[in-house]
Amino acid sequence: MYMEQFEGKVFCQSCGMPLEKDEDFGTNADGSKSNEYCNYCFRNGAFTQPDITLEEMIEQCSRAMDEYGIMSLEEAKKLSQQNIPKLKRWK
Numbered sequence: 001m002y003m004e005q006f007e008g009k010v011f012c013q014s015c016g017m018p019l020e021k022d023e024d025f026g027t028n029a030d031g032s033k034s035n036e037y038c039n040y041c042f043r044n045g046a047f048t049q050p051d052i053t054l055e056e057m058i059e060q061c062s063r064a065m066d067e068y069g070i071m072s073l074e075e076a077k078k079l080s081q082q083n084i085p086k087l088k089r090w091k
Helices: 002-006 054-067 073-086
Strands: 025-027 033-038
Touching: 054 073
Parallel strands: none
Antiparallel strands: 025 033
């Protein structure tokens, strides 16, 4: 299925986005690359949406995957609901 193509890859520990290219990674306060978070969720050592809830993150990510044609909204919601709550930010 879909997740096998991501075996061994690094994922944002906030939204679950695969971190593949240097520009995908967020930045720490000192300007270095964050190894845990993407550039959409984490910049300059802080979350870009510090008050977002888990439910809002699931909804936002599901819509993005649908809009970018990665998968249908229904599939994206299912995947997001299964995986995002397991990420470091939400534990």
